[in-house]
Amino acid sequence: MIISRLAGRPVLLAAGLVAAFVLPWSIYPPVAMDIACWALFAAAVDLLLGFTGLLSFGHAAFWGSAAYVSGLIALHTGLPFPVAVLGGALFAATLAAPIGYLSVRLRGIYFAMVTLAFAQMVYFIANQWRDLTGGENGLQGIPRELFGIDLSDPFFFYYAGLPFVLAGFLLAWRIVRSPFGRVLVSIRDNPARARALGYPVDRYKLLAFVLSAFLSGIAGGLFAISHGFASLQEVYWTTSGQAVIMVVLGGIGTLWGSAIGAALIVLLNDYLATAGFEEIGIVTGAIFIIVVLLFRVGIWGTARNLIAAHTRRREAATSPDPGAQPQQEDINTPAPQR
Amino acid sequence: MLQQAFNGLVGGAFYALLALGLAVIFGMLNVVNFAHGACYMLGAFGAFVLLDSFGVNFWVALGLVPVVLGLAGVVVERLFIRRLTPLDPLYNFLFTFGLALILQDLVKRQYGVQSQPYPRPSQLTGSINLGLFEYPAYQVFVLVTSLVLCGGVWLVLTRTRVGMIVRAATERPELTRALGIDVARWVTPVFGFGIALAGFAGVLAAPMRAVNPLMGADLIITVFAVVVIGGLGSVFGSVTAGFLIGLVSALGNYYAPALSQTLVFILMAVVLLWRPAGLFGRPEEVL
Numbered sequence: 001m002i003i004s005r006l007a008g009r010p011v012l013l014a015a016g017l018v019a020a021f022v023l024p025w026s027i028y029p030p031v032a033m034d035i036a037c038w039a040l041f042a043a044a045v046d047l048l049l050g051f052t053g054l055l056s057f058g059h060a061a062f063w064g065s066a067a068y069v070s071g072l073i074a075l076h077t078g079l080p081f082p083v084a085v086l087g088g089a090l091f092a093a094t095l096a097a098p099i100g101y102l103s104v105r106l107r108g109i110y111f112a113m114v115t116l117a118f119a120q121m122v123y124f125i126a127n128q129w130r131d132l133t134g135g136e137n138g139l140q141g142i143p144r145e146l147f148g149i150d151l152s153d154p155f156f157f158y159y160a161g162l163p164f165v166l167a168g169f170l171l172a173w174r175i176v177r178s179p180f181g182r183v184l185v186s187i188r189d190n191p192a193r194a195r196a197l198g199y200p201v202d203r204y205k206l207l208a209f210v211l212s213a214f215l216s217g218i219a220g221g222l223f224a225i226s227h228g229f230a231s232l233q234e235v236y237w238t239t240s241g242q243a244v245i246m247v248v249l250g251g252i253g254t255l256w257g258s259a260i261g262a263a264l265i266v267l268l269n270d271y272l273a274t275a276g277f278e279e280i281g282i283v284t285g286a287i288f289i290i291v292v293l294l295f296r297v298g299i300w301g302t303a304r305n306l307i308a309a310h311t312r313r314r315e316a317a318t319s320p321d322p323g324a325q326p327q328q329e330d331i332n333t334p335a336p337q338r
Numbered sequence: 339m340l341q342q343a344f345n346g347l348v349g350g351a352f353y354a355l356l357a358l359g360l361a362v363i364f365g366m367l368n369v370v371n372f373a374h375g376a377c378y379m380l381g382a383f384g385a386f387v388l389l390d391s392f393g394v395n396f397w398v399a400l401g402l403v404p405v406v407l408g409l410a411g412v413v414v415e416r417l418f419i420r421r422l423t424p425l426d427p428l429y430n431f432l433f434t435f436g437l438a439l440i441l442q443d444l445v446k447r448q449y450g451v452q453s454q455p456y457p458r459p460s461q462l463t464g465s466i467n468l469g470l471f472e473y474p475a476y477q478v479f480v481l482v483t484s485l486v487l488c489g490g491v492w493l494v495l496t497r498t499r500v501g502m503i504v505r506a507a508t509e510r511p512e513l514t515r516a517l518g519i520d521v522a523r524w525v526t527p528v529f530g531f532g533i534a535l536a537g538f539a540g541v542l543a544a545p546m547r548a549v550n551p552l553m554g555a556d557l558i559i560t561v562f563a564v565v566v567i568g569g570l571g572s573v574f575g576s577v578t579a580g581f582l583i584g585l586v587s588a589l590g591n592y593y594a595p596a597l598s599q600t601l602v603f604i605l606m607a608v609v610l611l612w613r614p615a616g617l618f619g620r621p622e623e624v625l
Contacts, residue, residue: 055428055431055432057435098607102607102610102611103610105610105614106610106614108426108427108428109370109427109428109431110566110570112370112428112431113370113562113565113566113570114566114606114610116559116562117559117560117562117563117566117603117606118603118607120556120559120560120563120603121600121603121604124599124600124603125600127599128596128599128600237555237559238439241435241439244432244435245436248432278446278447279443279444279446279447280443281439281440281442281443281446282439282440282443282444282447284436284439285436285437285438285439285440285443286436286440288432288435288436288439289418289433289436289437289440292422292429292432292433292436293418293421293422293433296425296429
């Protein structure tokens, strides 16, 4: 059991990496880039929702502001795109500090409402500050180059941007696996006990919030540069909602599930858009409702439960020793506690 | 200046009606209804469709649309929301979010994003002399109706037995149940009533605001901020904050137009810093 688990991990990881590398061969490269960006964004949201128990409904503020800042840096300074992306991500993290400070003290549903409201504030600011953001026209003609190498071909840009996404996922994975990440999970499961054990709960939550905003910023900056365009859509509440949909669809608290959720939603949006169906909310909303009502563990969670049930049955057949029961731990990640 | 204040109160009337519905639903079901804005939008579209396709006038729509929406709300509560209430309240928030997306895009598909015209009812087209200035009669009507409605709900909540049960169930559901009161029986009617209030606000908005599919979505997020400022467990706080925010943003619009849209959220940040539970909220409920 343990052995099969350990053997399963690298196989899955390798499969994921291979999938990430061959993606632009199998689908239209700009769509592949969108998937990569949204996957990292969703993973950042999952870092909060799945591992800290905080549902942020305002992450568009970080994705979108990073998109604008990265775009502005690339547009006005001509610095290579990695600098622009990092600059955007740092801006997002800085913005997250005051927003997080005010929000993390509130419980569950209040946290969601307050983050949503702050994101709307960022939206209104972006809308009003036309000189900087271009208002409804957006920020256009963002260049895409690296030390004189022209990356305007989306196929090549995918490979230039992929390391950022992979590094982001690595960071998220490291956070989750670190002692810090374990404390976050304990805060999710029982904040009162974590506090009683002497952990400064709000400070942990704030740090998680800022880190998550940083990752969202990397994703948002890359997204803006890959499109050569940053618009108000990036800071709108539907963008926050879309990321949450991806996380829930993939499976809350699974990190890799977020990537699957992102891929499915981006492909679906792309399919509907090419089919000329503009009211995507009807379809994504319906899928979302079905997932919330019936498959709350998401795709990854469902798959994990099935595999676990299968191995449990095999275990039971081979060894009747009750000690061999698989641990329940992360098979069925509990819902975020309030 | 005084006229600006009046504009603010009229705007605040919509915040107050929506915040009131949100607050009673939240109190009774522990559900933050993201689709509340969509219900408001459906109210306005309901009035528009009734007039446009059936020639039904404003006054009939004002009575009919909230009832229909309230009944639809009852069905949704019975079929779906009820299943999710034993779980974390976030799931119902997510459910109503999905519902809001569907409703909004369904209306968009049918009517497009451009605003639909809706005339003022003929009895209220003129303006009224309020002593210091002339003011459109319709706006006065909206303000008075909303005040009467909020006051009426307040009276029902404080003076009747039903109100007593609802308030008790809102504040201490377990204790109320322990005292032998069937809380569950009141959950569905309260939900329907909250939705009906949103629909009512929507019909009221139709003659003076742009009737389009997005009218509710942006408003509801501001109403969330209003409710956070007022204190989400508190019915009184939500309504007061609604009028207050309307007033403040109208005056802000007058003195600092660049800030008008962000003012609410700045105010929310200040309140969160100073009183995290909101102006009239109870700390143990929120933190």
